[in-house]
Amino acid sequence: MRPNEQLELLADLPPRTSSPETGQLLKWIGNKHRFAREIASYFPKDFKAYREPFLGSGAVLGAVAPERGIGSDSFAPLIEIWKTLRKDPEQLKKHYAERWQAVECGDKVPEYERIKASYNARPNGPDLLFLSRACYGGVVRFRKADGYMSTPCGIHDPISPAAFARRVDEWHERTLGTIFQLQGYEESMEAASKGDLIYCDPPYTFTQSILYGAQSFNLADLFRAIYQCKKRGAYVALSIDGTKRSGEMVCNVPLPKGLFEREIMIHCGRSMLKRFQMNGKTLESEVVHDRLLLTY
DSSP: OOTTHHHHTTTTOOOOOOOOOOSOSSOOTTOOGGGHHHHHTTSOSOOSOEEESSOTTOHHHHHHOOSSEEEEESOHHHHHHHHHHHHOHHHHHHHHHHHHHHHHHSOHHHHHHHHHHHHHHSOOHHHHHHHHHHBGGGOOOBOTTTOOBOOOBOSSOOOOHHHHHHHHHHHHHHTTTEEEEEOOHHHHHHTOOTTOEEEEOOOOTTTOTTSTTTTTOOHHHHHHHHHHHHHHTOEEEEEEEEEETTTTEEOOOOOOTTTOSEEEEEEEEEOHHHHHHTTTOOOTTOEEEEEEEEOO
């Protein structure tokens, strides 16, 4: 498919208006759901296409609800979920309801472990969908050597199929203008042209070393891709490590001189990853801020 050919498929879609989203579709570490609208408030008011090359939970995508968008990720089971949302939302509801029913009618932990074993035997979207909502703290973590999903069952009850179905309907509406692609961030960003807006939310170097893809992620390569996008006239916004422990620790991520025009601190609340590591204890000192870096 030619660069931007997928966007031509969206050219005839009518303008839409969407109400504010009420809940996240997926639980995902680093999820920006609570402050997605704050992040989006710093985006240009006018842009051509919206691109999110580290899609994850798509929280910022949902806040923007673009008329022309590309959501992409290199993680195949994740993109399988998003493609099903767009093409067959009723099937997505069915996937969730079947697994929820198995857990609800059986022994919760053994049934969860059965679904996790099914995923680990053959990584797939339907299993990952339920695991993301049922695992402990929503921290979906994978073993570096072989991608084994290792997070135990959460102490909470996953939301009901009826509640999840409402979220599917809402997110289907919010992503009608978006095409989902299985591709690395480099390919997605190479397709960006003048006037496009790219929001990057990569794995964080200081906090996400146990999470999928973070081990081999190279921030210097991303900076080079951002430079090329800026050179072509695309707008780029990047969420990256900021501070932890009430601002006492500043994550020292060296930034290329002249690449970014503005830096904004986004208050993210308590660290969910730290809470997971400390067996559910809420640490009052573990306050996190992200840096939002803008090339414009």
